Amino acid sequence: MRYFRQLILLIFPVFLFSQDFSNQWTGHYSYFQINDSYAAENKIYVASENAVFIYDTDTRTSETFSTVNGLSGETVSTIYHSSIFDITVIGYDNGLLELIVDDEVITFIDILEKPTIPPTQKRINHFFENDNTLYISTEFGIVEFNLERIEFGDTFFVGPAGSQINITGTTVSDNVIYATTSGNGVLNANVTNPNLVDFNQWATLVPGQYRGITLFNDQILVWENNNLVRRLEGTVLTTVITATSDVIDVSIDSNNLTVINSDRASVFDTNFDEVISAISTTGDSFLLNTALSFNNTLYLGTDSRGLLEIDFNNLNTKTSISPAGPLSNFTFGIEALNNTLWVVFGQYDVNFNPFPLQQRGVSKLTSDGWLNISKDEVLGATSLSHISINPNNEDQVFISSLSSGLLEINDNVVTNLYNNLNSGFETFVTNDPIFVFLNGSVFDNDGNLWVNNARVNNGLKRFSPGATQTFNVNLSESIPNAIGNLGFTDTVIDREGNLFVGGFNSGVVGYNVSTENQIQLSGETEGSNLPSDYVLALEIDRNNQLWIGTFRGIRVLFNTSGVFQQSNPKASQIIILDEEGVPQELLFDQTITDIEADGSNNKWVATASSGVFYFSSDGQETLAHFTVDNSPLPTNNVLDISIDDSTGSVYFATEKGLLEFKGTATGPEDNLDNVVAFPNPVRPGFSGRVTIKGLTSRSNVKITDIEGNLVYEEISEGGSIQWDTTAFGRHRVASGVYLILVTGEDQAETTVSKLLIVR
Template identity: 30%
Template sequence: MYRFLLPLYLLCLGPLLLPAQPLIGQWQSWLPTLPAIAVAQQGDKVYCATSSGLFSVTTGAEQDISRYSKVNGLYDIGIRAISSNENGVLIAYRNSNLDFLSGSNSYNLPELLRKQTTSDKTIFRIYPGGSNMYLCTGLGVVVVNTTAPEIAATYALGPVYGFTVLNNQYYAATATGVKTSPMTGTNPADYRNWSAVGQLADTVSNILSFGGQLICQQGTKLYILQNNAWEPYYSGVTNLAVQGDYLTISNPTSIVFIGKDGSVGTPVQDGLLKAIRQTTGDKQYTWVADSLSGLLQYDGQTFSTISLNGPASILTGQLLFTNNTLYAPAGGVSDSWAANNNTGVYYTYSNGDWQQYTDSLHHDIMVMAPDPAGNGLYAGSFGNGLIHIASDGTRTYELPNQKISGLTTDASGNLWIAVYGASYNLVCKKPDGTYLTFRSTYAQSGNAISQLIADDAGQIWIVSPQSNGIFIYNTVSNQWTQYRQGSAQGNLPSNDVNCMAKDKNGSIWVGTGTGIGVIACSTCDAVWPIIQQGNFAGYLFQDEEVTAIAVDGANRKWVGTHKGVWLVNEDGTGIVENFTTDNSPLPGNRIYSISINPNTGEVYFATDQGLMSYRGTATEGKTMSKDSVLVFPNPVTHDYGGNIAISGLADNSLVKITDVSGRVVYQTWSKGGLALWNGVDYTGHRPQTGVYLVFASSATTGEHLVTKIVFIN
């Protein structure tokens, strides 16, 4: 099985589009750039594997970077090892799946993944030997012919941790020492043709040939084979590799180069060397995969970091899209609401560029909200209080040592703050800077509150974890209401509430541990939407853990769970889309947060494996004018066969597309402010080369010419 492989940045391009604006239905990935776990060089490219992704950098002065994921050719996620030869790069995943990148093609080799066996299929290391790659696995050595490419043989030796070839002999580092077998004349697939080498009887973790000699690693010690006996060679080693005329050995914070003549260089240390995982290189550069610093380049004098445009870590906080910018905090809490103790980091994404901001004094920044006064925004640290970040970057710290678990603003310019665990855990910061504190009149275990929503009636809706359901505080009447499970108590599907969202009708959608409830007013019981699928009907997400809800421009709901993400229609009675790791590029099925760019319809999913976005089919409606309406792609070239998007429309606009003579070729309704055309007329044919006129009308406007589309066949 193979795919055509494209660098990720090419997939983001369409005719007359900026790189940051993918086409309708396209995905973009921003998988974590840390930790770096493996590195390999193939030709003029160096490949670096991270916990969730892969990228390459050219070795020339330009250092062009390409990123690889399930969006553009890979078949899996969770890399364990990589290696390269003249044919390409072999990628081994933690689940034992394999991908092979060769030129512009990506081949999947799933045989080991699918192999039914009780043996351990973990892949520990890959040794490149000519056109073959030798996988060191828990069941033995698996040989991959990279010319085909295909799995060619298996040598069932039990766990093998390292492998090399010298003088027409195979050598394997095993749990019972080093073993060898001739490359020719016998069958290495028969374990009886392997014999012990030397006196080491315990686990040997690696072996390689250097300068015509064998060197193996046991624990942190190296041994060299002399007269069929293993003699001590070097100690304090965690990794070793052959780099041209040098043996490169390293521990977590230093590298030593040993020449073929046995000369030992001075240990190389640097502030960037913090947790070395693997090294590779040539005569010009040494490349280092460091867990904490990422991919490093060493020119013999200095180390430099290869910087990627994207977040370095998993984003466990609540995503926020405001002022044309995505804010992505990296802090969070466990399922039991204990702080993750992540450094106080958040990221911003705007106009195709990512920026990282770090506050080392405030760990676990997990929620953010715009400043109601328009001067920057607020960030909440779970344990270190509230941070005001002004537009000029100035920071002010308030509510010290408090666990900020939720933020929202209301129409009166107030900032509402959830302080987890405090006696008076609902706090209001007024426009004049003074504070008011409140506490629910209902019992609440652990004084636990988190997400907040301000509705249009002056009420604050409050998620209360630890099975407390939802509280509502009416700021006008100073009254409290509680929603819980049970017909007389609010009729939530469960008391375990994870998230909420307010839709365009003012209804509150509540995500719980066993499904969704919809509350139309503060005195209404929650209704459980019934979804129809074929001849079967059931409650929406019944018995599913709902972790995130976001409302798009057409009032549809994107719903995140522990089993992927769904798009349901406005009233929750039908499924529009469903994405999982099995049927889409989604990197992980556990969804932490969802946010939507209202102008483009791009939907951002923060998962347990990294961030991914999908260009949706609905945007927020606008006050319609010629200047507000945009068609993309435009012009439509002969080789384009996707949807043509018309954005910047008013809500629920009627859109007509005509030729210059006035003949209607297509008509549709917009979803929010976005209409789609598949590029064919009512007869199923593609329009001829020419200019086509787009007319739109809404409930409040007559029909107007709003833009034009050019077809080039």
């Protein structure tokens, strides 16, 4: 069968083989929102929000599939596994169909791109297999898919006069196909009829609105938009189960029928007598999307607690068997340091409106795995948006909230929530602690945390851990309508201790701590050269230059300390040459959501609609550009970036999941003891760059051939450099052994390494 299937794949290339990115990427998806599940043999096939996992009930292990393995990253609506053909089928809200065949992902876009169907009516609702055919229930009709030949068959529009109607499920019994609809009753037709595309071949058995259909113990069961499960005999419906609330779904195994309500899952035997029931309670609450029973075990697919496993003989014990991951896929703010990543899931719109307030907890990733601090442990804080790790005490973390103030975590335990009632942070609604709008924060060299505080005159605060009061900086000097400013985004600090704050309509405000002078770059400032006063991202790079990301492009302030002596400070555009040699502005009119400099001082730039760009340190060369089309990013709207200088890993936060790119640029080391070049040797066919890491800041790196001829030289800006294996960019060097000569900035320390290149 497998040989025949592979032959068919070669003959009928009507689909897309998705690319596997697992060599260079890791997906950190959340598996706590379960949308659907299916049991076959000894495995549970589980659809989470936009990834899937397969749980082996014998080994109690899971295999995950996400965008890193080639899935689309769109919202999954249903999942099914064919034991006959060993194919896992995944349906999506947008009509996309994906198959996992021999651990490869195959993507079908036929439904997604069908022009005659409105985009809002392409959702895949249900799968049913009969012989070689998979019947796909959609919001527009029924689609056949041949599992043996791996290709689509006919599409049946079975509404009145052949119209498109919402099919909620199908089943086949005695050569008759039955279909339930959301408003056109229960339909049937002879499954052997070669003319099922003719709507006249379909008959309406009973009217009504139905959520699904299944075949259990040779009986056809349907469930309506209420609390009834009913048996269909001809044109007669008989109630067999009366649930306590509306029936969401029904699943079956060989001996049991599981009825799913939002707050309970009840298992019935073949006589429709209740066997067990798992019920949500105040002390142990859950919200169900799916459930199934299998081998005397109940599996609950919850909306936020993952997949819960319950033994029939011990209903009080629920074991979470979802793969480890963050609490949510809506990763809004991230911060990495020394092989540790903190994640928050707060949310606000473009106008800094955090309502409805989101309380989602905090997640932390270490080499030991994921640690989750639940929403019940964050002292009521909502809209957590920005993270600062204390560099002098990495077990102390401060998280800003765009509603609740400043959250403090020590040794993974939430210890304090600072707001207007117990600290110097201010609310813009008198005495109301849910209007303390804090966001970007940064530690200075003295261990103080500087935090922006929106919609008040004292828009910049210096907070000392262990204290409660703050040192206030009145920004109304630079922002006359500071109270009316909707919000601030980033706060950064340069080498001299100067602070810069970006915001909604305030551009960039600079504050010199020593002189208390302020400057502003905005459209109100003559010659400031900002393309937009809405500044979303700020980054001080390793050359002490300020990179500014705005709603409509990017700018650089080259002299951050000297700017306070200028009457009209001005930021600079980055002009590059396009492929035809025409000058143009880098990322013209793009909405920049974040900018980060890596260990080589190259720039990672996140955008709201074009994915992520990786530029050389001066922005003149595009080293990489990641989008949904060429990477596992689930969306081109990337909200935040964080780089772990200790490993070179680059993390991307999106509203659809968290991704990690295995970068090579690391931060500067204290000495040259661990200088290494990789790949080494460089083998034939390698077209990338050689990374030399383990450098101290501003190390001089010279590369020579074995005879001492210099072929490359660079001063490191961080802890690594990259060499394209050319002689100063002119031509590729020949095969041979090359010497890497490294000298520290003070010339007191040197080291030599060897690199073998084979062409």
